[in-house]
Amino acid sequence: MIRKALLLFFLMSNFFLPAGAQENLLDQLKSESKTDPDWKRPTSTFKAVRLINGHTVETRRKGNLEFLISHRFGRVNTGAYQFFGMDQANMRLGLDYSLEEWLTLGIGRNSFNKMYDGFVKIGIHRQGQSKTNLPISIVWVSNTSVNTLRRPELPMNLERRLRYSHQFLLASKLNQLAAIQLMPTYVHQNLVRERNGENGLFALGAGASYRITRSVHLTMxxxxxxxxxxxxxxNPVSFGVDIETGGHVFQLHITNSQEMTETGFIPSTTGDFFNGDIHFGFNITRNFQLRKPN
Amino acid sequence: MKNIILTIFCLLTLVTARAQNYKTETGEVVFFSSAPVEDIKAKNNAVTGLFNTETGSLAFLVPIKAFRFPKSLMQQHFNEKFMESDTYPEATFDGKLTGYSQSETGSQDARAKGKLTIHGVTVNYDISGTLLIEGDQIKMEAVFPVKLEDHDIQIPSVLFYNIAEEVEVTANFVFEEIKK
Known part of the structure; x- marks a missing residue:
């Protein structure tokens, strides 16, 4: 009798064990699955490589060329005769190229002061990167600009035309909706407007982005x-909206500054935003993948 | 009586001993979207799968962020706008393979019936494909359509490049026997 019971037990176990195993194939897979550390990284922190006037921590991946067309119109409070600033426009044309995801070089030409600018943008740390698990991205941007405006009243050598800026960009994607960024900045102007003006200037920038829909974000x-x-x-202050349409990002904004590079808008903004000195402006970026991703 | 029970027991033990689990860690899933503006193709080589020859149970797991696109920005949009892969990091299939013979050596047809979960939405699928048993390897191949609408995947209205309402998915798995 005992032997029969024992046999029955074995029989039962034969029937039920495989059935149990079968139920759990997917669960078994899930428990065994390894995740690539790269998958934990947020796919992007901001929609575009520029927040409004300045840079974001965002860089394109290897082999991407970004063409940027930016406009800042005149002041809205100049009235109907100037068509609320639309009659005057400053323009910047720029190219950003990502040699690697962590290394982007860029050049630009601004109609304001007939200025050329060039920058190097270096990614130091990525949010969610393996090993450190630090929830912030850190990027370094150094910018140099040359003002080529002819000034007959002042002997202008190259030295006097140069301005530099250096920035740390510290950003964190807080959740699916919001991202914030801090920008400790140093700007050096070789030539300042006033005799008692300072050549060196420290500034701290703060920015944020908030997702409205999958393609539309608000920025400041x-x-x-x-x-x-x-x-x-x-102090330059700006509010904007980013609309992403695939290879393009349309950034529309209002700002009190006319210039579009750090060496310009940080030390030389003159508009009083809350007094109506507001410039409407936009950046349009177009992305080209020049080299195939790995 | 005792002998009969013993015989059944022995037979069952044999069957259980022969039932084998097969595994893949490098399964390939390709999706192809054909639209007037642009054809988009993306490849994923990090699919894991398990197959039990005794029960026919088949499961696979597709990490969405492992899809590779010809354009890196496209890959970003695929993850952020379509698949929302931070919320739904994987697609899974849980089902059964039927209509094949374990003794046949050549290529044969088979059907996989089960639940396919993409973008957090589970839909019952009946997929026909081919199966090839070769030594301790089992190769499976299937091509089937996936309607974005079925899985509640929305195409953002402001997106310039089009993605087809229905994409073609090709799965290509080489399962290897799990040695105990």
Missing amino acids: EYYHRFTNGNNGNT
Whole structure:
């Protein structure tokens, strides 16, 4: 009898064990699955490589060329005669090329002051990167600009035309909707407007982006300048909306600054945003994949 | 009586001993979208799968972020806008393979019936494909359409490049016997 019971037990186990195993194939897969550390990274922190006037931590991957067309119109409070600023426009044409995901080089030409600019953007750390698990992305941007405007009243050598800026960009994607960024910045102008003006200027920028839909984000950007004398300059403040349409990002914004490079809008903004000195502007970026991704 | 039970027991033990699990860690899934503006093709070589020859149970797991696109920005949009892969990091299949013979050596037809979960939405599928048993390897291949609508995958209205409403998915798995 005992032997029969034992046999029955074995029989039962034969029937039920495979059935149990079969139920759990997918669960078994899930428990065994390895995840590539790269998959934990947020796919992007911001929609575009520019927040509004300044850079974001966003860089394109290897072999991507980004063509940027940016406009800043005149002040809205100049009235109907100037068509609320639309009659005047400053333009910047720029090219950003990502040699590697962590290394982007860029050049640009601004109609304001007939200025050329060039920058190098180096990714130091990526949010969610394996090993460190630090929830922020860190990027370094150094920018140089040459003002080529002819000024007959002043002997202008190359030295006087140069301005530099250096920035750390620290950004964090907080969740699916929001991202924030801090930008400690140093700007050096070889030539300042006033005799008592400072050549070196420290500023701290702060920016944010908030997702409205999968393709539309709201953005804001503010730089606080740490300076003794303002000499009529103000802190640049901007609000914008990013619309992404595939290979293009359309960025529409209102800002109190006319210039579009760090060496310009940080030390030389003159508009008082809350007094109506608002410029409407836009950036349009177009992406070209020049080399195949790995 | 005792002998009969013993014989059945022995037979069953034999069957269980012969039932084998097969596994793949490098399964390939390709999706192809044909649209007037642009054909888009993406490849994923990090699919894992398990197959039990005794029960016919078949399961596979597709990590969405492992799809590789010819354009890196396209890959980003695929993850962010279509698949929302931070929320739904994987697609899974859980089902059974039927209509094949384990003793046949050449290429043969088979059907996989089961639940396919993409973008967090589970839909019952009946997929026909081919199966090839070769030594301790089992090769499976199938091509089937997936309607984006079925899985609640929305195409953003402002997106310039079109993705077809229905994409073609090709699965190509080489299962290897799990040695115990």
